[in-house]
Amino acid sequence: MVAKxxxxxxxxxxxxxxxxxxxxxxxxxxxxxxxxLNSPLEACGLYASEEGILEEAVLxxxxxxxxxxxxxxxxxxxxxxxxxxxxxxxxxxxxxxLDGVRDPGNLGTLIRLADWFGVRQVLxxxxxxxxxxxxxxxxTMGSIGRVPVIxxxxxxxxRHSGLPAFxxxxxxxxxxxxxxxxxxxxxxxxxxxxxxxxxxxxxxQTVAIPSYGQxxxxxxxxxxxxxxxxxxxxxxxxxxx
Amino acid sequence: MVAKxxxxxxxxxxxxxxxxxxxxxxxxxxxxxxxxLNSPLEACGLYASEEGILEEAVLxxxxxxxxxxxxxxxxxxxxxxxxxxxxxxxxxxxxxxLDGVRDPGNLGTLIRLADWFGVRQVLxxxxxxxxxxxxxxxxTMGSIGRVPVIxxxxxxxxRHSGLPAFxxxxxxxxxxxxxxxxxxxxxxxxxxxxxxxxxxxxxxQTVAIPSYGQxxxxxxxxxxxxxxxxxxxxxxxxxxx
Numbered sequence: 017m018v019a020k021x022x023x024x025x026x027x028x029x030x031x032x033x034x035x036x037x038x039x040x041x042x043x044x045x046x047x048x049x050x051x052x053l054n055s056p057l058e059a060c061g062l063y064a065s066e067e068g069i070l071e072e073a074v075l076x077x078x079x080x081x082x083x084x085x086x087x088x089x090x091x092x093x094x095x096x097x098x099x100x101x102x103x104x105x106x107x108x109x110x111x112x113x114l115d116g117v118r119d120p121g122n123l124g125t126l127i128r129l130a131d132w133f134g135v136r137q138v139l140x141x142x143x144x145x146x147x148x149x150x151x152x153x154x155x156t157m158g159s160i161g162r163v164p165v166i167x168x169x170x171x172x173x174x175r176h177s178g179l180p181a182f183x184x185x186x187x188x189x190x191x192x193x194x195x196x197x198x199x200x201x202x203x204x205x206x207x208x209x210x211x212x213x214x215x216x217x218x219x220x221q222t223v224a225i226p227s228y229g230q231x232x233x234x235x236x237x238x239x240x241x242x243x244x245x246x247x248x249x250x251x252x253x254x255x256x257x
Numbered sequence: 258m259v260a261k262x263x264x265x266x267x268x269x270x271x272x273x274x275x276x277x278x279x280x281x282x283x284x285x286x287x288x289x290x291x292x293x294l295n296s297p298l299e300a301c302g303l304y305a306s307e308e309g310i311l312e313e314a315v316l317x318x319x320x321x322x323x324x325x326x327x328x329x330x331x332x333x334x335x336x337x338x339x340x341x342x343x344x345x346x347x348x349x350x351x352x353x354x355l356d357g358v359r360d361p362g363n364l365g366t367l368i369r370l371a372d373w374f375g376v377r378q379v380l381x382x383x384x385x386x387x388x389x390x391x392x393x394x395x396x397t398m399g400s401i402g403r404v405p406v407i408x409x410x411x412x413x414x415x416r417h418s419g420l421p422a423f424x425x426x427x428x429x430x431x432x433x434x435x436x437x438x439x440x441x442x443x444x445x446x447x448x449x450x451x452x453x454x455x456x457x458x459x460x461x462q463t464v465a466i467p468s469y470g471q472x473x474x475x476x477x478x479x480x481x482x483x484x485x486x487x488x489x490x491x492x493x494x495x496x497x498x
Contacts, residue, residue: 121362125476125479128472128475128476128479129472129475129479130470131470131471131472132466132468132469132470132472132475133468133469133470134468134469134470135470155476157472157473157474158472158473159471159472162470162471162472192490225373225486226489227373227374227375228373228374228375228489229371229372229373229374229375229376229403230372230400230403231369231370231372231373231398231399231400231403232398232399233398234369234370234373234482235366235369235396235478237476237478237479238366238369238370238478238479238481238482239482240479241475241479241480241482241483242482242483242486245466245483245486245487246486248467248469249433
């Protein structure tokens with residue numbers, strides 16, 4: 017049994033405004049919540065609609081969990097976590113930078129990819145979707161607990177990083193022919209407009225994925241997957257796990 | 258103005274059962290509908306809520322379009338198209354085969370990738386989500402009009418194809434070290450269970466994407482992106498566009 021006020025407070029975390037105000041976010045699903053409990057993130061409330069799924073959780077009814085949930089198909093476990101203090105960028109290894117990615121599924125998938133490919137951090141322009149949005153978290157599959165996601169004014173940050181930035185763009189050089197350094201920044205643009213003009217000015221080079229068919233473009237998360245794979249392939253100094 | 262019955266009939270196309278019964282499917286959005294009009298697919302009804310977007314379309318109110326739409330954010334154009342006769346598989350070049358992919362966004366993204374990388378056809382096991390599902394179509398961005406998608410009993414089809422099948426699997430050989438032929442089949446498993454045991458028996462080899470971080474797995478569409486890129490990179494006989 018949960019107080020109505022508590023449910024209301026948890027529901028408010030569906031919205032970015034209240035997440036910022038309360039400094040909290042909501043994670044759903046046994047897998048995601050368990051992964052976050054094993055990360056440095058601090059849990060402030062755990063709820064489960066079945067006994068034995070998660071020992072530390074408060075037992076609630078399915079109806080209560082449904083009220084708290086931001087998902088169309090609520091799972092059996094829900095956790096409230098503290099939003100961590102934003103890290104400062106570290107200029108070593110590879111960084112993924114996102115210029116206005118709006119779709120929560122795309123951002124979550126890109127954070128998961130960054131984790132898979134051992135990317136140091138994900139930088140987001142201020143108009144990129146909030147990484148603590150429940151749909152983003154869902155798509156990260158727990159990687160949000162391992163990869164620092166940092167919101168910054170992208171142009172200035174690229175300019176002062178001291179690292180070469182490579183932007184994904186249809187008219188760029190085919191990525192397979194580009195010699196990539198050990199340390200750098202891969203920049204991906206928004207779903208509808210690609211890279212913004214001001215960000216383009218800060219790039220060392222634009223790179224493209226060769227096409228062999230007729231599709232006009234690739235989704236930003238799949239383009240990111242290919243480019244991250246290619247930059248790992250191209251920098252053999254890195255340890256494969 | 259559209260008759261209530263017509264709206265009801267169009268709404269029924271949100272469900273696979275009625276799509277099969279009527280032999281029709283629904284496409285939404287100016288870009289998608291325009292792409293399909295430029296494909297060999299046959300249009301059976303076009304609706305627009307604004308004049309001048311699509312000349313051939315019947316003008317309807319926004320409320321009417323909202324009633325027809327399967328999307329949470331309806332666009333201004335909607336088309337009804339005839340489901341084409343299923344093609345027969347052709348065993349030349351590369352084929353993408355999907356073993357139980359359930360998420361509409363993933364299937365649509367994979368069809369778009371197949372189009373980008375000039376894949377000959379997409380084979381789907383019977384338990385793969387329907388490719389004429391409105392969310393699949395949305396994610397294909399029009400590629401559904403260019404790439405044949407064929408539902409088949411996957412095991413038998415692989416067995417009789419005469420081509421080597423390469424399955425994506427975490428314990429497979431790192432894909433960068435595998436010599437890939439000019440013609441073959443790339444097989445991807447389902448989001449939750451990977452490749453089924455019966456499909457595994459028909460494979461020539463399993464291949465994996467090397468990991469450099471801590472994420473447990475990759476989303477099936479991003480894994481597909483990397484493997485399709487790699488097989489194009491590895492078969493230089495192909496023409497890049």
